[in-house]
Amino acid sequence: MHTSESILKNTFGYDTFRPLQNEVIENVLARRDTLAVMPTGGGKSLCYQIPALQFDGLTVVVSPLISLMKDQVEQLRAFGVPSVFLNSSLSPQEYNENMDYVKRGEVKLLYLAPETLLTPRILALLSEVKVDLLTIDEAHCISEWGHDFRPEYRQIVEVRKRFPNAVCMALTATATSRVRQDIRHTLKFSTTNEFVASFNRDNLFIEVVPKQDPSQQVREIVDRHKDQSGIIYCFSRKQVDELAVYLAKRGYSVRPYHAGLDDVERRKNQEAFIRDDVQIIIATVAFGMGINKPNVRFVIHHDLPKSIESYYQEIGRAGRDGLPAHCVLLYSYGDVAKLNYFIDQKEGDEKRVAIEHLNAIVRFAEDEHNCRRKPLLNYFGESYSADTCSNCDNCNSAPTPLTDVTIPAQKFLSCVKRADEKFGAGHIVDVLLGSKNEKVLRWEHDKLSTYGIGKELDKKQWMHLARQLLSMGYIKQDGEFHTLSLTPKALEALRKREPIFGLMKEAGRVAKSDGKKKAAELEYHRGLFAILRQKRKEMADEAGVPPYVIFSDRTLTEMAAYYPQSRESLLTISGVGQVKAQQYGDAFLAVLVDYCQRHDFKEKPKEPEVVRDKNDANRRYMIVGEAYNAGETVPALMERYHVTAGTVIDNLSRFMATGNSLRAGADLREVVKASATQQQAVFAAFDDVGTLRLKPVFDQLNGEVNYDDLKVLRMMYMIEMGGR
Numbered sequence: 001m002h003t004s005e006s007i008l009k010n011t012f013g014y015d016t017f018r019p020l021q022n023e024v025i026e027n028v029l030a031r032r033d034t035l036a037v038m039p040t041g042g043g044k045s046l047c048y049q050i051p052a053l054q055f056d057g058l059t060v061v062v063s064p065l066i067s068l069m070k071d072q073v074e075q076l077r078a079f080g081v082p083s084v085f086l087n088s089s090l091s092p093q094e095y096n097e098n099m100d101y102v103k104r105g106e107v108k109l110l111y112l113a114p115e116t117l118l119t120p121r122i123l124a125l126l127s128e129v130k131v132d133l134l135t136i137d138e139a140h141c142i143s144e145w146g147h148d149f150r151p152e153y154r155q156i157v158e159v160r161k162r163f164p165n166a167v168c169m170a171l172t173a174t175a176t177s178r179v180r181q182d183i184r185h186t187l188k189f190s191t192t193n194e195f196v197a198s199f200n201r202d203n204l205f206i207e208v209v210p211k212q213d214p215s216q217q218v219r220e221i222v223d224r225h226k227d228q229s230g231i232i233y234c235f236s237r238k239q240v241d242e243l244a245v246y247l248a249k250r251g252y253s254v255r256p257y258h259a260g261l262d263d264v265e266r267r268k269n270q271e272a273f274i275r276d277d278v279q280i281i282i283a284t285v286a287f288g289m290g291i292n293k294p295n296v297r298f299v300i301h302h303d304l305p306k307s308i309e310s311y312y313q314e315i316g317r318a319g320r321d322g323l324p325a326h327c328v329l330l331y332s333y334g335d336v337a338k339l340n341y342f343i344d345q346k347e348g349d350e351k352r353v354a355i356e357h358l359n360a361i362v363r364f365a366e367d368e369h370n371c372r373r374k375p376l377l378n379y380f381g382e383s384y385s386a387d388t389c390s391n392c393d394n395c396n397s398a399p400t401p402l403t404d405v406t407i408p409a410q411k412f413l414s415c416v417k418r419a420d421e422k423f424g425a426g427h428i429v430d431v432l433l434g435s436k437n438e439k440v441l442r443w444e445h446d447k448l449s450t451y452g453i454g455k456e457l458d459k460k461q462w463m464h465l466a467r468q469l470l471s472m473g474y475i476k477q478d479g480e481f482h483t484l485s486l487t488p489k490a491l492e493a494l495r496k497r498e499p500i501f502g503l504m505k506e507a508g509r510v511a512k513s514d515g516k517k518k519a520a521e522l523e524y525h526r527g528l529f530a531i532l533r534q535k536r537k538e539m540a541d542e543a544g545v546p547p548y549v550i551f552s553d554r555t556l557t558e559m560a561a562y563y564p565q566s567r568e569s570l571l572t573i574s575g576v577g578q579v580k581a582q583q584y585g586d587a588f589l590a591v592l593v594d595y596c597q598r599h600d601f602k603e604k605p606k607e608p609e610v611v612r613d614k615n616d617a618n619r620r621y622m623i624v625g626e627a628y629n630a631g632e633t634v635p636a637l638m639e640r641y642h643v644t645a646g647t648v649i650d651n652l653s654r655f656m657a658t659g660n661s662l663r664a665g666a667d668l669r670e671v672v673k674a675s676a677t678q679q680q681a682v683f684a685a686f687d688d689v690g691t692l693r694l695k696p697v698f699d700q701l702n703g704e705v706n707y708d709d710l711k712v713l714r715m716m717y718m719i720e721m722g723g724r
């Protein structure tokens, strides 16, 4: 009897489950109909593939994307799992062959398009075999509320009745509760069999950079990712084509992808990208649905996406393999104006919704203060409670200190008032700047007392201030015409002349972050990695499959970190199962042995994954906490687990927060960079405002002490207070 764990390790070569995978698998094995909701890259496929290997009978997988079916089957076969697909892309002969395999019970998994499943021929075939599991991939297609409703999906329900003994499993990456409810309702699943994973993708470094010279900025980002796959999203086909020409001229390996190209060319470009023949795809939003490429290392948004939902979906295509990936949004207010222009052509509800979506992504892009993950996850109804994620620009850069913006804020608010609260921010700013444009003159706003009193700031700075006043609740905005009006809070502030603090942009500020990733990253030998990658490419081309079907980047990274020299050691590497070791092992071992001999490298034993692995998150902090109490120092823990000081501190904080006490020691203080006086001030602030949140303390110290230090100091404070 094979357990799920042993299949995970022996067949797929992975050490631990991703969050909820095991729970979902257990539920399916107990023959309960199951809905699993996980983000892209969450590892949905294993949730039915592992049970498929444990059931006697056949697992049928219904999937709407023909290109993904082929990809899944290729990957499964490389792991030694017998599987086939049936769809319109096959020749009649291949089709019959695959039907025969199924009939003879020689395959464990059968992939089908929904319309194929509904044909009499297939229904007859399936009545001859034992179907144990019916998997409905992309299950949101069942819902009219989803973004991709497919009527055929509704009929699957009828088909299901023909297999009363098969357990049914639905999978989707669409998190909205409306869609989930629809799926459960249609398939008659109970809510207790629903598993919803967190949509946080903590390997993505999320960054927003002011757009200044976009072509040049794109080049700089791409240069930081030499030889790594990436996607650049643009607003229009024209921009895609222009940027593609610009980059190609400068020697970059790029291809365009958009609806204006014919089918053949689009497919060719996509294929070249998947096979690592081309490094970068420049695309409109149309790109990404039908691809499964796990090693996309960066996604650049050359232009502002129209909603948080599409933004999150697009950056979600990066780093599906769980390795660090970099997401950069180039942001300018000009893009907002452009999108507004298109929205203005719409009407009614559609217009209102589009405005709401745009406002949300603008608030996200303009927030220079809070962790980027908060608004993104809030949007999906998930709260992100950590103070900082250590993997976004706002968490990693010292936040800009707040400044006193009372005077400009008062000018702005009075101008809104003087203009009778009937105008949008753009017009108010024009009045403050003393513009003589047609609208200002038509309304005789050049006669207002606030006309031309704001020349100390430029237009961008005023707009930035306006958005802060909005988010601080001094003004509110009417959806359709963006009209501003004052709130009671503003009237109060004006009357009492209360000081107002905010961020003041310097005109034309440059990017504040260098995009360095702080996430725990395995140290590996880059030169050896490049050679292994080359080997993988040769073997993939020979077999006619994408390189990631042979081995993932993660697998090559570990090979280049641990230098395995034998079959046994190779089997400890993530992604190397029995069949892959047999099939490709020797070829890679030859490269590894040769390289290590020439460079006198020794094999390094692979330590069990502790801190790095998300699955062990529950035990991880315990292990770290206990190791620390046993006398290990922070630097020693950093080295042992290949993580940053921040991660060790986070683990220790969690250890304390769950009721354990930590030993007092001088070594914590060594990690702190703040001066002794600053440290005292921080402790005083904790006395004052408590230790629950760090932001009030950060603010009280005017941003002089960074969050990393504050976390350590909080811990020292709590140790001193006896863990309270």
Ligand code: ADP
Pocket: 014, 015, 016, 017, 018, 021, 038, 039, 040, 041, 042, 043, 044, 045, 046, 292, 294, 320, 321, 322, 552
């Ligand atoms: P999804 O369908 O949810 O987008 P996939 O099933 O395609 O995600 O999985 C994404 C990647 O993660 C694949 O390359 C897969 O092999 C890998 N993966 C899945 N589960 C694990 C695991 N437990 N450990 C390591 N890698 C995993």
Ligand code: ZN
Pocket: 370, 371, 372, 373, 388, 389, 390, 391, 392, 393, 394, 395
């Ligand atoms: Zn963050």
